Amino acid sequence: MEAPAVASPYSKDLLLTMYRKMYLIRRFEERAGQQYTLGKIAGFCHLYIGQEAVAVGPIEAMRKDDYMLSAYRDHGQPLARGSDAGMVMAELFGRGTGYSKGKGGSMHIFDIEHQFYGGYGIVGGQIPLAAGMAFASRYRNEDRVTVCYFGDAAANQGALHETFNMASKWKLPVIYICENNRYGMGTAISRTSAVPEIYKRAAAYDMRGEPVDGMDVLKMYEAVKDAAAWCRAGKGPVLLEANTYRFRGHSMADPATYRSKQEVEEERKGDPIPKLRDYALKNGLGADADFERIEEEVKAQVDAAVKFADESPEPSLEELWRDTIVEPGEPDVRPRERVLGVKVENWPSYPSGQELKVTWDLEPRAQAEAADKKAGLTN
Amino acid sequence: MPELMYREALNQALAEEMERDANVFLIGEEVGRYNGAFKVSQGLLDKFGSARIIDAPISELGFGGMSVGAAMVGLRPVVEMMTWNFAILAMDQIVNNAAKLRHMSGGQLRCPIVFRGPGGAGGRLSSQHSQSLEANYAHFPGLKVIAPATPADAKGMLKSAIRDENPVIMFEGERLYALKGEVPEGEHVVPLGKADVKREGTDVTVITWSRMYYFCMQAAEELAKEGISVEVLDLRTLRPLDEEAILASVRKTNRAVIVEEGWALAGIGASVVDIIQSKAFDELDAPVERVTGLDVNMSYAANLENATQPDAPKIIAAVKKVLYRQGA
Numbered sequence: 001m002e003a004p005a006v007a008s009p010y011s012k013d014l015l016l017t018m019y020r021k022m023y024l025i026r027r028f029e030e031r032a033g034q035q036y037t038l039g040k041i042a043g044f045c046h047l048y049i050g051q052e053a054v055a056v057g058p059i060e061a062m063r064k065d066d067y068m069l070s071a072y073r074d075h076g077q078p079l080a081r082g083s084d085a086g087m088v089m090a091e092l093f094g095r096g097t098g099y100s101k102g103k104g105g106s107m108h109i110f111d112i113e114h115q116f117y118g119g120y121g122i123v124g125g126q127i128p129l130a131a132g133m134a135f136a137s138r139y140r141n142e143d144r145v146t147v148c149y150f151g152d153a154a155a156n157q158g159a160l161h162e163t164f165n166m167a168s169k170w171k172l173p174v175i176y177i178c179e180n181n182r183y184g185m186g187t188a189i190s191r192t193s194a195v196p197e198i199y200k201r202a203a204a205y206d207m208r209g210e211p212v213d214g215m216d217v218l219k220m221y222e223a224v225k226d227a228a229a230w231c232r233a234g235k236g237p238v239l240l241e242a243n244t245y246r247f248r249g250h251s252m253a254d255p256a257t258y259r260s261k262q263e264v265e266e267e268r269k270g271d272p273i274p275k276l277r278d279y280a281l282k283n284g285l286g287a288d289a290d291f292e293r294i295e296e297e298v299k300a301q302v303d304a305a306v307k308f309a310d311e312s313p314e315p316s317l318e319e320l321w322r323d324t325i326v327e328p329g330e331p332d333v334r335p336r337e338r339v340l341g342v343k344v345e346n347w348p349s350y351p352s353g354q355e356l357k358v359t360w361d362l363e364p365r366a367q368a369e370a371a372d373k374k375a376g377l378t379n
Numbered sequence: 380m381p382e383l384m385y386r387e388a389l390n391q392a393l394a395e396e397m398e399r400d401a402n403v404f405l406i407g408e409e410v411g412r413y414n415g416a417f418k419v420s421q422g423l424l425d426k427f428g429s430a431r432i433i434d435a436p437i438s439e440l441g442f443g444g445m446s447v448g449a450a451m452v453g454l455r456p457v458v459e460m461m462t463w464n465f466a467i468l469a470m471d472q473i474v475n476n477a478a479k480l481r482h483m484s485g486g487q488l489r490c491p492i493v494f495r496g497p498g499g500a501g502g503r504l505s506s507q508h509s510q511s512l513e514a515n516y517a518h519f520p521g522l523k524v525i526a527p528a529t530p531a532d533a534k535g536m537l538k539s540a541i542r543d544e545n546p547v548i549m550f551e552g553e554r555l556y557a558l559k560g561e562v563p564e565g566e567h568v569v570p571l572g573k574a575d576v577k578r579e580g581t582d583v584t585v586i587t588w589s590r591m592y593y594f595c596m597q598a599a600e601e602l603a604k605e606g607i608s609v610e611v612l613d614l615r616t617l618r619p620l621d622e623e624a625i626l627a628s629v630r631k632t633n634r635a636v637i638v639e640e641g642w643a644l645a646g647i648g649a650s651v652v653d654i655i656q657s658k659a660f661d662e663l664d665a666p667v668e669r670v671t672g673l674d675v676n677m678s679y680a681a682n683l684e685n686a687t688q689p690d691a692p693k694i695i696a697a698v699k700k701v702l703y704r705q706g707a
């Protein structure tokens with residue numbers, strides 16, 4: 001093979017890790033789709049196929065303790081953050097061994113051990129939550145960043161505009177990644193948006209906003225690495241518009257007849273998974289055998305996940321009465337501890353109200369008084 | 380015991396809890412430099428600084444949801460809604476997120492947050508500004524809903540709400556803020572979920588909460604002059620309802636009147652009637668009566684506004700009805 005002109009800045013290890021994670025999502029989603037048609041999964045099931053790079057690039061660029069949350073198209077991110085594939089699949093199956101004991105299903109994956117703060121089913125509803133998590137980090141003087149995903153159609157929710165205004169005004173360390181797959185269900189984003197380039201909306205809030213090629217995992221990686229450094233430096237929020245495409249329908253119930261075959265065929269040529277493989281091969285950072293090995297391992301992992309889900313029991317009926325109200329002294333549930341009996345050490349803990357010292361001056365008095373003066377107020 | 384206004388009692392609770400726990404912060408419109416639309420947060424910005432007393436933009440959904448997010452990762456936000464009418468814009472975050480986080484996460488997350496502000500009629504404010512919306516929130520599993528009537532309860536219940544591990548919805552009242560009452564100093568904590576017999580009686584139980592409590596007490600005094608002994612049960616917490624206290628009182632008096640500022644259909648009173656009829660039917664000597672706001676939108680005109688709301692004469696009439704002493 002020809003030697004590349006410029007050496008790649010990436011390690012083989014990083015590229016293979018990204019490949020493994022993207023392939024895991026792809027394989028998991030293919031099997032989930034299949035299990036849905038078999039009737040093992042019900043309700044709404046939104047697959048991530050085609051969008052894998054948008055999850056995996058950022059996750060490799062983040063710290064393990066950075067927070068993340070997403071909408072209902074939410075199988076990909078937790079898998080890439082390290083969630084147990086069997087327990088995610090069990091949640092899709094509605095089994096007691098799922099991350100949320102089968103109470104949440106496909107749209108509500110939560111894995112706090114891996115800092116994945118949930119999938120949310122109300123379009124745009126997670127956007128303010130992310131700002132609040134970033135607010136808490138700022139309040140406690142931590143340099144943690146929050147990464148929040150939402151769809152192109154969610155950009156038209158008032159929640160986004162209200163939140164961007166506050167996040168920018170208070171310089172909150174939050175990265176918003178708009179997964180622009182060009183459709184909200186069956187409606188092309190250009191049909192419902194006066195400004196279909198979502199990243200431009202950041203300008204209205206004096207906030208950094210950029211488009212990114214969401215079909216290129218390395219571009220996503222670079223964009224989030226840079227944005228995270230920006231956030232940690234206290235410069236405020238960032239909006240990244242990841243231009244991507246879902247290869248399947250909106251959910252398993254959607255045959256996606258509103259798109260032409262041609263369009264889908266064209267987009268499939270930009271598949272992020274072979275793209276990364278080609279890049280690695282071209283740069284001598286992996287051989288065919290590496291990728292074949294990864295694929296075999298992932299296939300076995302996902303087979304085992306399906307088997308685990310299928311063999312798991314439904315939640316017990318007593319579960320109906322749990323997890324609505326927190327009773328005094330009741331601890332939080334650590335899913336892998338509950339299901340697999342392993343010790344989960346990695347659980348968020350924060351200073352108590354007596355230990356915590358809040359040093360942040362969100363609106364310095366002089367600044368507030370200057371603004372009042374400018375407005376013509378004197379007292 | 381010192382006498383405090385309702386708003387001062389709330390201010391004391393906030394200051395004490397913020398002193399006690401640096402994770403507690405207050406956010407809302409005008410809570411900082413303006414000292415609160417109803418002066419509940421008077422002086423707190425100077426005491427706690429601008430990261431803990433936060434002047435929010437007029438974005439109820441935005442700062443409501445942002446606070447839910449902060450609660451998910453260990454802070455304890457108190458969100459002041461200028462009034463509950465405006466909080467309707469935040470209902471998505473309260474109902475779809477705060478109330479469901481524990482459930483959706485299968486017990487991984489908790490959401491210790493207080494949403495508080497005035498509910499009910501403020502006086503001559505017409506239909507958009509005069510609603511009693513507690514029944515709406517009481518409907519949702521995953522929330523607690525409180526509506527204290529007295530300054531002492533306001534202080535003690537706000538302290539409990541801030542310490543609670545769940546989302547708590549607190550209804551205060553524009554017409555309650557200036558009312559005075561004795562308030563214990565320092566550590567005065569009133570448990571959530573417990574009703575309070577504010578006046579003992581033997582002939583009839585009048586069940587109420589929030590501002591209607593004062594009309595009920597007035598009615599009870601009037602009726603006492605006629606030899607009618609009224610027990611006034613202040614529910615204080617609307618979710619969960621204190622079934623035990625409701626049933627204990629009704630079993631004693633065998634008659635009940637429920638007084639509610641809000642509308643009758645799907646009101647809290649309807650649920651109280653249900654508890655009574657299903658668990659104490661045999662002990663009733665008369666059908667339960669309800670006195671509620673009229674099933675219309677609130678008007679600005681003074682006479683129309685007054686006629687829309689419950690008052691002492693309406694309560695007296697209802698009590699006499701359950702005693703079969705109409706026209707007596």
Ligand SMILES: Cc1ncc(C[n+]2csc(CCOP(=O)(O)OP(=O)(O)O)c2C)c(N)n1
Nearest residue numbers: 073121122123151152153154181183184185
């Ligand atoms: C507030 C709200 N309105 C409508 C829906 C129904 N709905 C679910 S997904 C969706 C489209 C969202 O599209 P987008 O934000 O682009 O995300 P994508 O599905 O493409 O990932 C709609 C309308 C909803 N869940 N929430």
Ligand SMILES: [Mg+2]
Nearest residue numbers: 151152183184
């Ligand atoms: Mg979309």
